[in-house]
Amino acid sequence: MTDTAASLDHANYPLRVRDFYLGRQPVLDRNQALYGYELLFRSARQGEADETGLSATAAVIAHAAQLGLARAIGDATCFLNVDAEVLASDIFAFLPRDRTILEIVSDVVPDDGLLARMRALEGHGFRFALDGVDGDSLRLQRLLPLAAFVKLDLRSVPPSALPNLVRRLHGMEKTVVAEKVETRDTYQAAMNLGFDYFQGYYFARPSVLGGRKLSPSQLAVVDLMNLVMSDADNADIEKAVKRDVTLALNLLRLVNTPAVGATQRIDSVSQALLVLGRRQLQRWLQIMLYAEPATRGHNQTPLLMLATTRGRLMELLAQRLRPGQRAVADIAFTVGIMSLMDVLFGIPMTDIVEQIPVSDEVRQALVGRAGFFGELLKLAESIEQADENTELVLPTLKELQISGDDMIELEMSAFQWSDSVVRYAI
Known part of the structure; x- marks a missing residue:
């Protein structure tokens, strides 16, 4: 020895x-x-x-x-x-x-x-x-x-x-x-x-609860997400954020995390909109759904960790597979983080995609695990279940021409990014 x-x-x-x-x-x-x-x-x-x-x-x-x-x-x-x-x-x-x-x-x-x-x-x-x-x-x-x-x-x-x-x-x-x-x-x-x-x-695991309602803070975030995703004016988005002081403060705290990578401190909602842009703002609103103040320190924390890790890993995989296509990577992140909203809200995914405007390809990925983003989601879910679902991971990595060294680096980056976000979100 x-x-x-x-x-x-x-x-x-x-x-x-x-x-x-x-x-x-x-x-x-x-x-x-x-x-x-x-x-x-x-x-x-x-x-x-x-x-x-x-x-x-x-x-x-x-x-x-x-x-x-x-x-x-x-x-x-x-x-x-x-x-x-x-x-x-x-x-x-x-x-x-x-x-x-x-x-x-x-x-x-x-x-x-x-x-x-x-x-x-x-x-x-x-x-x-x-x-x-x-x-x-x-x-x-x-x-x-x-x-x-x-x-x-x-x-x-x-x-x-x-x-x-x-x-x-x-x-x-x-x-x-x-x-x-x-x-x-x-x-x-x-x-x-x-x-x-x-x-x-x-x-x-999804657990559909009859009659469950979203909390006021979750409803505020969903309403704001709907404004962002339906191309509302910046002025309307800013007004919606400012109507809810807690929402505004939580958003500013999140967008100033190291994970955002902003070169300067963001001190106002209008500045956040300018610095982040619509896609990034949408990302932080999605994260905020998992980081409700009322549930901090309770069972939402592991779900927040899993959702942010899954979203980031799918984003990094999309960047590797479709280099230079920023919109594709953003969609991959959205699919990853939205894929656990049925668990978060306790309602079926089919209902969620009716309430939150998403593209057809996002809908297909979330509801049927179909298309490019659906394949990435299945891969991410199988990697999470590494003790049981190796039969999907191995051939998929080979088909995507992703080496073990590449995969472990993407995973490590996703874990680290998620950890940074969660530290600020809870």
Whole structure:
């Protein structure tokens, strides 16, 4: 095994790892605020035998970390899958040890050498999570003393076994994470069982609520969006913004984020219209829908993060595929961020595109995942679900002639941009 001190303190060798992309699954706390992400590294080579395995994980993680792993996780905690080979590697020089949790996969054999390596890494500030836990076993008995977190897959652990298992783990002072939480009903059941954290996209699943109405601030933003998208005069748009003081203040705060890239501070609505232009103003209004003041710090935050990341990634993909066509990139962003408005509003997407004026190509992408923008949306959604939907991602990347290096850079940029926006929006 490698020397721990050397592997932690020296990171001066170059790595070139190609053809992979990154999945990022949110882990939320009991208040539905973001705690961390599990990062999933996937091969982008179609037909590669070990597309989802860990054979190249150490080198891939190190490569991603050299690109700036903090861009992928912001201030959040990072869960990384590791096996015995990865634990024996030199990746740890690249990782923020105070915010990295090493997730021991289910097929790891806890021999004396591996346990010694884990203790050494623990001494350097790393924490461990156990995956694939379903009851008593010699493996569990040996690994559990070193684990701070235990993950339980809700699709594989029998429901009847969960209450006692969660209770026992809490009695051992373990933090218990529910995995594969894909519906709101599953989330509520896990909440009732006392799980500490929840991993999955349950918060991004449409839940149509009869009789639900938009809040006054959401209605104000939608009305303003309609003015912008129907080519109203700047004077009318400015009057509409100024009628709602909160709307005006929130808009000015957002348009002064580093993500906008303005060279000077924007201090008035009229200046925002001049500096940003219609398309950019429309973008920030769409973001504001996800950043309602009344819901700050609650369950809108992960949805805001997902929507801004998805929109930005689709914009960057469109820029790469249709260079020089600014309007195409702007439409891609709009499709990405609007694709979660059915979740945000609790109404069907078909109703949303009736209430907000959009072009036919945007409508086709949002309702039927059709056309160029629909294909980009399907790709972005599949990348988010990197543990299950690799069959679409790999051939699509190949068809679009996007290399792994290109894809990971686009993703990192989207993560970083979203993090910058969310910091100012909530």
